[in-house]
Amino acid sequence: MKTIAFYNLKGGVGKTSAAVNCAWLAAASGLRTLFWDLDPQGAGGWYLAPRESGNGALKKILRRKIPVGHLVVSTPYEKLDLIPSEFAYRDLDVAVKRHAEGDRTLATLISPFGEDYSLVVLDCPPSLSELAQQVFAATDAVLVPLIPSALSLRSYEQVQTFMKDRRLGHKQLYPFFSQVDRRRKLHRGLREDPPASLKRLLATEIPYAAIVERMGEQMQPLPAFAPNDPVTRQYRALWCEIAERVGIS
Template identity: 80%
Template structure:
């Protein structure tokens, strides 16, 4: 089993849409996939199973008194299951600090899923926190969507410095360009000549497209209602590159 996370310190970069669409594409390719929505906004879970919400029993979960498997719910999509979020997840950092047994708590919670799933996808909140440390420690790869603009590149540098300082394996970070608007010279220039700090930059990129925003209106993954759109094809390319890079099969 492989575990990947979609993360960015900055919000509004297309993180959740990338996480949802890649999870759906993984399941559609035949991989038993679990999507764990760790973001208290709960958008990722809402795209996959509207109306589902988490248990909110964070203390029992962190202490091992609530089997994590009880949080799993099915989606309407074959081979794709979900652990939904809820507003209680806003206190997840506090629960980890108070009740976690070491820095591998999230890894221990994920580990049992290896018997049933080929892939776990984590959708993470935008923060450098105890939870972020746990995510970096637990994953095989952290996918970081970046708008090709200076502020977003700066937050990537902050993230890279943080994981390197914590000894959390900064080589697991895989940035990719997101919300790319080819009409903007700034976007074109950064794509053509990305900074040297963007090591392991994936080739696939996600365009800025209105159809992606309609995921919110439809409460559906993009490939479900726009299978032939160019944005969908971009997500397919992204998922394929992730699978090949992280050796997911």
């Protein structure tokens, strides 16, 4: 089993859209996939199973009173299950810190899923925190969507520094450009000449497109309602590149 996370210190960069679409595409390719929505906004889970919500059991699971599998619900999509977010996730960082047994607490929770799933996808909240540290320690790869801008690059470098300082294996970071507007000179310049800090930059980029916002209207992943759209093809290319780079099969 592989575990990947979609993460950015900044919000509004297309993180959840990428996480949901890649999880759907992974399941569609035949991989048993679990999507864990760690973001208290709960958008990822809402796209996949809008009628499902968390059952309030997370703190009991952190205390080892019930198995982590009690959090899992099904989605309408074959081979794709979900751990939905819930309002209590706003305090998840505090809860994890209180019950943490070192940096591997989240990894320990995820480990039993290896019996049933080939892939776990984490959609993470935008923060540098105890939870982020747990995520970095638990994953095989951290996918970081970046809008081609100076502030977005600065936030990425802050994450690199955070991981290096805590010896969390910053080489597992895989940035990719998101919400790219090719009409903008700054976007074109950073795409054509990315800075040296963007090591392991993925070749696939996700364009800025109104159809991505329709995921909220449709309450579905993009490939589910627009399988032939050019943006869907870009997400499919992104997933294929991630799978190849990380060794997911």
